[in-house]
Amino acid sequence: MLKKAIKKKITPTRAVLLENSQLHGLVCDGLGAVENAHLSCIDSSIRSEFGDSIDIDAAYLRGRESENRWDYILGHDRTKKLIAVEPHSAKGDQVSTVIAKRKAALRHLDNDLKPHARVNVWLWVASGNVQFADTERAKRRLDQNGIKFVGKRVTKKDIPS
Template structure:
């Protein structure tokens, strides 16, 4: 008996005809090696597929903001978007624009009713927010969670 191939969260959110489907990789293979350190070791194996969204949508969107990664979280079945980016006050609006652009860039590729469940921003260096409360308020309004310097299990539940 042939075992049916498991459809993973990122792949299953993309239309069959989407050119992004073939770019989805197993586990965290689409995550740049240096960026894997932004994920707590304890959760890395919980991701069953990934897509380097920045590269996948670059063609035709070269001058636009682009979000870095989509990952399929097996325990929840959710697709999580992760953006490693410098954490400074003047970057908040950039990260918000990246999310808005990603939603538009993905629109034609998504199966009806499918969406990214969580948008996470992980600091790619030291955190330099002058007013952390104001930063969190702006991000909350945009539906983005700032997770600090590492994505952990509590960020995914």
């Protein structure tokens, strides 16, 4: 009797990774790569919409322990878009840190994503109380760097259509 080969489902993130990318082995189905403590940062009503996830903080840790690293890339099934999510304290002095995390992630992902593939939206989620002294200035700096601050939770409105 012949056994049927089990074919790995091609999810949004898997589809855009280069064939030789180190990230292939780190892609988890659904939100499997997201730490339990961070799952509450994603609204429960949209969690099932994500086909896969990667903890890129862990993926790019080796040799970069003292660098800023973004936390997650999530593959949204319906739209086939990549959503970067960073649960991080929301204080004014952390804006530069979050911007540095995105810049570092872009450099690292350049070696792992197919040409023309990109992260479609970069979301910063407050991991505690929001404490921006100058909210408008913080928002302007984030906008200039392609980051959207979403408050305490990623919701349906934060996912591009």
